[in-house]
Amino acid sequence: MKVFVTGATGFLGSHLVARLVQLGHRVVTLVRDRRGAVPFYDEAKPKLVAEVHGNTSDYHLIERTLHEYSIDVVFHLAAQTQVQTASASPYGTWEANVRGTYTVLDACHSYSKCSRVIVASSDKAYGSLLMPYKETDSLGGVYPYDASKSCVDLIARSYAQTYNMPIVTVRCSNLYGPGDLNWARIVPATMQCGFNSRALTLRGGGTMKRDYLYVTDAVRAYIALANNDKIHSGAFNFGCEKPVEIREIVQKVLDLIGTANRPTIVDGAPCEIRDQWMDCTKAREDLNWNPEVNLDTGLDASVDWYRGYLTCT
Numbered sequence: 288m289k290v291f292v293t294g295a296t297g298f299l300g301s302h303l304v305a306r307l308v309q310l311g312h313r314v315v316t317l318v319r320d321r322r323g324a325v326p327f328y329d330e331a332k333p334k335l336v337a338e339v340h341g342n343t344s345d346y347h348l349i350e351r352t353l354h355e356y357s358i359d360v361v362f363h364l365a366a367q368t369q370v371q372t373a374s375a376s377p378y379g380t381w382e383a384n385v386r387g388t389y390t391v392l393d394a395c396h397s398y399s400k401c402s403r404v405i406v407a408s409s410d411k412a413y414g415s416l417l418m419p420y421k422e423t424d425s426l427g428g429v430y431p432y433d434a435s436k437s438c439v440d441l442i443a444r445s446y447a448q449t450y451n452m453p454i455v456t457v458r459c460s461n462l463y464g465p466g467d468l469n470w471a472r473i474v475p476a477t478m479q480c481g482f483n484s485r486a487l488t489l490r491g492g493g494t495m496k497r498d499y500l501y502v503t504d505a506v507r508a509y510i511a512l513a514n515n516d517k518i519h520s521g522a523f524n525f526g527c528e529k530p531v532e533i534r535e536i537v538q539k540v541l542d543l544i545g546t547a548n549r550p551t552i553v554d555g556a557p558c559e560i561r562d563q564w565m566d567c568t569k570a571r572e573d574l575n576w577n578p579e580v581n582l583d584t585g586l587d588a589s590v591d592w593y594r595g596y597l598t599c600t
Contacts (some may be wrong), residue, residue, distance in 0.1 A: 288513070289336075289357055293317040293343055293391060294364030294407070298467040301328035302502050303362060303509055308334045310510075315339060315356045317349075317365065326596075327466050343387030349394035353401070362515050363391045363405045366439075369471050370411070370559060373432035385436035385442070392446045392454065394546040403513050404454045406443045406449040408522070410456060410498075410563050412436035418530075420458075422522045428474030433560070440522065443592030447520035455512050460526030460565060464502035464585060474499075474586075475539050479591040481544040493534030498564035499527040501580035511574045523570050527578045539583070543590040 290307055294300040295316035307314050308331045316335060316355045317327075332338065336356065343365045352358070366384050367373060367394040373380040388406065395404050413420040414427030414437065426436035440456050447454040463474040470476055480487040508525040512518065537550055570576045580588075 288359045289313045289315070290360045290362065291315045291317070291352060291356065291358045292362045292364065293387075294366060296321060296325040296328045297364060297368070298469060299407070299505055300364045301325045301331070301466060302464075303364070304328055304335070304507050305331040306506050306510065315352060315358065316424040317341065317343065317352070319365070325466070325468070343391050344382065346390050346394055347577055349391055350397055352543035353394060353398040357400070358398070359400075359402050361391070361395055361401055362509060362513075363388065363404065364407045366388050366407065367432075367435075368469070370430070370432045371471065374430060374557065377431040380431050380435050385438045388439045389442050392442060392452075396446060396450055396452060402453060404452065405509055405512050406439060406454060406456050408421060408440045408443070408456045408458045409436040409559065410458050410524070410526070410565055412440045415560050418512065418562060419528065419564050420524065421566045422458075422524055422569055430559075444520075444522075454520050455518060456522040457509060458522060458524050458525070458565065459505050459508070460500045460563070462502050462505055463499050464589055465500070472534055472591045473536060474540065474589060475593075477540040478544070478572065478590070479597065481541050481548060482593065482597045484546065484548060486548065487537065489534060489537060489550045489552045491533070491559060491561075492554055493531050493537070493550065493552045495556065495559065496530040496532055496562040496564065497536075498528065498530045499585070500526050500578060501585035503579055504578040507579070508570065508574070508576055511576050515574060518573060519593065521551055523574070524565040524567045525570055525576070526565045526567055527582070528564060528567055529582070530562065531582070536586075540590065541584055543586060544594075
């Protein structure tokens with residue numbers, strides 16, 4: 288396939304690009320900037336067809352790229368991904384997540400030759416509902432990040448249904464694994480503090496529950512959707528369906544690192560949903576997808592990677 292990936296240098300994007308290249312697909316990436324190291328992307332870069340520089344709000348750039356490289360499949364992953372950043376600066380989040388999405392989808396609509404457009408949403412798009420979330424639930428994001436992802440979902444559905452476009456939306460639970468250099472997320476933050484003997488602060492008493500999905504399982508989900516001709520549009524949940532408290536994740540990581548440091552726990556977590564996990568029956572039944580990496584195995588592999596990375600930087 289001739290594949291176009293936005294958000295290609297991010298955590299999920301770099302793993303997806305590396306896997307697509309490994310499978311022999313012709314990959315074109317959109318790169319806004321190169322802040323921070325992205326090891327998996329850098330390893331795949333020499334095998335890319337092209338690296339286009341710009342951002343998702345540039346309609347003419349996106350449309351020209353689709354035509355110039357005769358793109359078959361689009362993976363739209365580019366986004367502002369941080370809850371706290373969105374709360375502090377909602378404008379940038381709306382621009383990246385909402386405007387970026389309708390710009391990419393409108394360019395795909397104009398191009399009209401994509402066999403599949405896969406859009407990254409989030410479990411946060413559901414808002415505060417009874418657990419577990421199901422694809423048939425209404426979307427109800429309230430906080431800026433959550434609302435932006437609800438909008439992403441609704442925009443994708445609008446284009447799919449109005450113009451009969453082959454758009455599929457992906458809602459993943461919290462991703463983790465090697466290569467995540469976003470130190471605001473709980474697993475990288477714990478790794479950084481653990482290996483550098485620094486104190487880690489846990490908000491919300493550390494008792495908020497989240498489901499965690501290993502990054503390669505998410506990559507498998509995205510590629511499975513790209514390869515499935517029987518699914519025209521709709522939304523899919525992907526997760527392990529095994530929510531755990533954040534303090535339990537932190538403790539597992541610290542124990543694997545072998546540090547005696549313990550986190551400082553504080554009450555309050557503004558703009559955060561208390562508990563979140565999803566029902567993934569649809570993915571199992573329609574895609575024959577199941578997560579292959581359990582939490583203990585995934586954290587063990589992650590600690591090994593961060594140990595090498597953090598001791599060399």
